[in-house]
Amino acid sequence: MAILISLLIISAPISSAAEFDGEVAERMLLYQRDAGGWPKNYDRKRKLSQSDRKQLTEEKSRNDSTIDNGATHTEIQYLAKAFHETHDQRYRDAALRGIEFVLQAQYKNGGWPQRPEDRSGYSRHITFNDGAMIGVMSMLRAIAKDRSTYSFVSPALRNRCAQAIKRGIDCILRCQIVVAGNKTVWCAQHDEVSFEPRRARSYELPSLSGSESVGIVKFLMKVENPNQQIIDAIESATSWFRKSQLQGIRVERVSAPTQPNGYDRIVVKAANAPPMWARFYTIEGNQPIYCSRDGIPIRSLAEISHERRNGYSWLGYYATDLLEKQYPTWKSDQQQP
Numbered sequence: 001m002a003i004l005i006s007l008l009i010i011s012a013p014i015s016s017a018a019e020f021d022g023e024v025a026e027r028m029l030l031y032q033r034d035a036g037g038w039p040k041n042y043d044r045k046r047k048l049s050q051s052d053r054k055q056l057t058e059e060k061s062r063n064d065s066t067i068d069n070g071a072t073h074t075e076i077q078y079l080a081k082a083f084h085e086t087h088d089q090r091y092r093d094a095a096l097r098g099i100e101f102v103l104q105a106q107y108k109n110g111g112w113p114q115r116p117e118d119r120s121g122y123s124r125h126i127t128f129n130d131g132a133m134i135g136v137m138s139m140l141r142a143i144a145k146d147r148s149t150y151s152f153v154s155p156a157l158r159n160r161c162a163q164a165i166k167r168g169i170d171c172i173l174r175c176q177i178v179v180a181g182n183k184t185v186w187c188a189q190h191d192e193v194s195f196e197p198r199r200a201r202s203y204e205l206p207s208l209s210g211s212e213s214v215g216i217v218k219f220l221m222k223v224e225n226p227n228q229q230i231i232d233a234i235e236s237a238t239s240w241f242r243k244s245q246l247q248g249i250r251v252e253r254v255s256a257p258t259q260p261n262g263y264d265r266i267v268v269k270a271a272n273a274p275p276m277w278a279r280f281y282t283i284e285g286n287q288p289i290y291c292s293r294d295g296i297p298i299r300s301l302a303e304i305s306h307e308r309r310n311g312y313s314w315l316g317y318y319a320t321d322l323l324e325k326q327y328p329t330w331k332s333d334q335q336q337p
């Protein structure tokens with residue numbers, strides 16, 4: 001399958017197994033804002049001139065820190081490992097400032113906005129989109145448990161991270177969408193007060209998410225000694241994924257000389273293809289939806305604009321590993337005495 005991923009490579013979280021690169025760590029220090037967080041979509045590997053460095057120093061007061069596209073929690077984790085490798089206190093101090101920024105950004109109800117310093121528009125919503133909130137919570141869980149990489153974190157700060165995780169889980173459980181009395185999955189973003197599903201960008205409508213919900217379930221499955229609420233949330237969501245899989249199709253990239261870039265993406269019938277999931281489903285009716293920038297929901301990928309059809313991930317094998325590997329393992333562990 002050749003689904004186009006909307007995130008830029010430069011903004012994707014760095015693998016935990018990635019080899020330490022001092023130049024990357026130095027760039028992270030330069031990009032860190034005064035508030036403690038980081039902007040998104042900067043090139044962590046781009047060589048910086050003296051002019052670049054001067055400009056970044058002048059931009060430190062910007063309020064563009066975010067948890068979107070892996071920003072901030074990726075830098076904190078990388079700088080913590082950088083300190084573990086080098087014992088350079090600048091890396092430790094930057095990581096601590098980042099952790100404090102993340103903790104301060106959490107709503108009292110447990111959720112995180114996409115841009116804590118600029119809560120205008122959809123930036124204020126509780127954001128699961130592109131793994132934002134789950135990325136933050138996974139980092140906090142690592143801090144609470146990993147006394148090696150995060151040995152510089154004080155017991156008091158470690159406890160604050162653990163408490164933030166508890167509030168975050170409560171928020172996740174409150175956001176799970178109930179349809180006709182049945183728990184389903186989550187929207188990519190939820191209202192920061194009412195927890196209702198909310199729109200983000202014009203083509204990201206209130207909906208059931210076949211993509212972001214996978215990361216939420218995987219996070220919940222890692223909770224030790226889960227209570228019945230968490231167990232019910234996991235069971236309900238996996239049941240929804242089974243019910244909502246799309247059979248007998250695949251996405252192909254085909255030559256289209258008259259189209260921009262000379263190609264197009266189409267859905268074709270394929271009897272033996274593995275199941276797929278839509279990025280978005282209608283809340284009432286549970287039908288896949290696609291959307292151009294005009295915000296009008298469409299039932300067919302072929303009917304939306306070429307630009308959105310080829311510039312966003314609308315269909316994918318999102319829940320395959322969850323259903324085939326992670327959930328069976330988790331279920332077996334729960335049945336152990």
